[in-house]
Amino acid sequence: MMEESIIELPKVIMKRDGLGIIHFNYRKDVEIELEDAIMELSAAEKLGRGKRCLVLIDLTDVKKVSKEARDLYSGEEGNGVIKRGAFCVVSPVGRMIGNFFMGINKPMMPVKLFDTRGKAISWLREFV
Secondary structure, three states: OOOOEEEEOOOEEEEEOOOOOEEEEEOOOEEEOHHHHHHHHHHHHHHOOOOOEEEEEEOOOEEEEOHHHHHHHHOHHHHHHEEEEEEEOOOHHHHHHHHHHHHHHOOOOOEEEEOOHHHHHHHHHOOO
């Protein structure tokens, strides 16, 4: 088991749990822009100690993700940091963002949508 670590950014609190899964917990009603995505990937790289990591991204409180941010996450930069991504989508807006990301952006790394955090964590645990 790894020790837990936390990084707080303006729009998200990121936490590496004991299994090494990095949780993205966004603040209420945020809009993620390219600058946010750059900071988040950098923080995930630190939390993952330079290795590609498993991430759980909770989109519940996210209002919007810009095209540029989605492109960064789904492309080479995101793939260099993220090994697998689980999206927790309990709100209609979160589900729309998750479906849009998977369908339009076609991320390089495996990603999957879940309606509960528990299901998302169970899926990610298969790859620890």
